Amino acid sequence: MKVWPIHERLYSAAQVKQLDQLTIQSGTAGFELMKQAGRTAFRHLLRKWPNCASVTLFCGSGNNAGDGYVMAVLAKKQGLQVQLVAVTDPEYLKGEAQEAYQWALSCGLSAQSWPISAESIEGDVIVDALLGTGLTGEVRAPFSEVIELINQHPASVLSVDIPSGLCADRGAVLGCAVKADLTVTFIGKKLGLWTGQGPALCGERRFEPLLVPDSVRQLVPMTAQMVNPESIPRLLKPRSRTSHKGDHGRVLVVGGDYGYAGAILLAAQCAARSGAGLVKVMTRPEHVAALVARQPELMVEGITSVHQLDQWLSWCDVVVLGPGLGQKGWGQQIWHKVMQANCPKVLDADALNLMASKKAMLARLQAEGLNNWVLTPHPGEAARMLQSSVAEVESDRPLAVANIQRHYGGVVLLKGAGTLIRCTDRLSVNNSGNPGMASGGMGDVLSGLIAALLAQGLAAYEATCLAAQVHGLAADQLAKQFGERGLLAADLIQPIRVLLNPECELNAV
Secondary structure, eight states, rough: OOOOOOGGBBHHHHHHHHHHHHHHHHTTHHHHHHHHHHHHHHHHHHHTTOOOOOEEEEOOOOOHHHHHHHHHHHHHTTOOOEEEEEEEGGGOOOOHHHHHHHHHHHTOEEEEOOOOOGGGGOSEEEEEEEESSSOOSSHHHHHHHHHHHHSOOOOOOEEEETTTTTTTTTTBBSSSOOOOSSEEEEEEEGGSSTTTTTHHHOOOOEEEOTTTTTHHHHHSOOOOOEEOOTHHHHHOOOOTTOGGGEEEEEGEOOOOOOTOHHHHHHHHHHHHHTTTEEEEEEEEEEGHHHHHHOOOSSSSEOOSSSGGGGHHHHHOEEEOOOOOSSSSSHHHHHHHHHHHSSEEEOOOOOOHHHHHHHHHHHHHHHTTTTOEEEEEOHHHHHHHTTTHHHHHHHHHHHHHHHHHHHOOSSSEEEEEOEEEOOOOOOOOEEEEGGGHHHHHHHHHHHHHHHHHHHTTOOOOOHHHHHHHHHHHHHHHHHHHOOOOOTTGGGGGGHHHHHHTTTGGGGGOO
């Protein structure tokens, strides 16, 4: 497997534990690792809140508590007022965590026992050192009570390694979880911090690799990789000075039933602006004039018979199916025709809903070796494809995207906070995007973008990862300039074009 830079690796809790153990076996003392974790977390606390004069630290059990006791010592030495709350009896701490507690005692600190009232919290900043990454079952008392108290208190919150109650592997809330303003995570980035509820609960995320040697990192496989802006120039090369429109791909966009002309237009416009050489749209005849008037570069044709598609399915390099398709007779006939074509496909919206409902057709296509598609479900569509619920999908997004890929094949992009991209043997997490994207048409733009990148020669997995990153970056740029509210899908198309040209001067702004 290709070795990725440290900042692109994502791990499970078990893999991070293995990294920790191997580092200790290689000669780094466990308590030294813990002290470094505490030092880096405290340094981030002071950077985030430079005027902080007091801290309240809630310490639980295990090494997470040990990190908290180290931070308490450092805060005292810095001259801050320290309130230390032991949620479990420190006498039961073991190993490095017990060493950290004894160090705190030797420095003149003492710990209050839980429970305490909200009124007795003295810190400007609360440090959550309750539960680490090893938590698997639901949070129980007294930790659930402490988490409730922290979340209701107006003080800022720093979580050590992970917000207590958040699953490090799935990004799901295990009953209840701390909502942090800053999370400082150590040794390896945990997948759950970047998908599901992770982005909402972590606040600002800071990663500290600590003293883990590169030789140790090579021994532990990663769970996933992070898609980041560095992917753009790596995957998009300058065009030949002698290239022509045929060199940059032919995209066919099919759909747009009555009332949904906008969906097909957004997908087609984005495909054209993302660099596809030619874009053909086939839609309801009533929509042709409006689409041509809006974007004259598109080749637009009305569908009066599904047999019209044959010529263009042979012509195109990739077809987008789903935006505005509908599930009525018109949409079903088109779906059957397109799905049987031996060309790459980007499937979204009702193309996915029809795929989920037509198991016999899907089995026949797979038996014929046809699974060269990119599937782009949101959690609701994913639930229909898996015959489950949205809650089940969101409770374990990595498992959901893996199951869709296993059952349906191809490359799967599961939308949502921390979009996941899965193929047979790889999983990626996209780190761009914002809540302003929760508006109609965003998926149509993404479908057109993926198709354009496929048409220009990128492999399906790379095209999907890159499209997710650029799609989110465009939204982030607009949100920074204008805010999240009122962000429309069509707004993304121009910044997408700029981002796909890394040499463009606007990217240096």
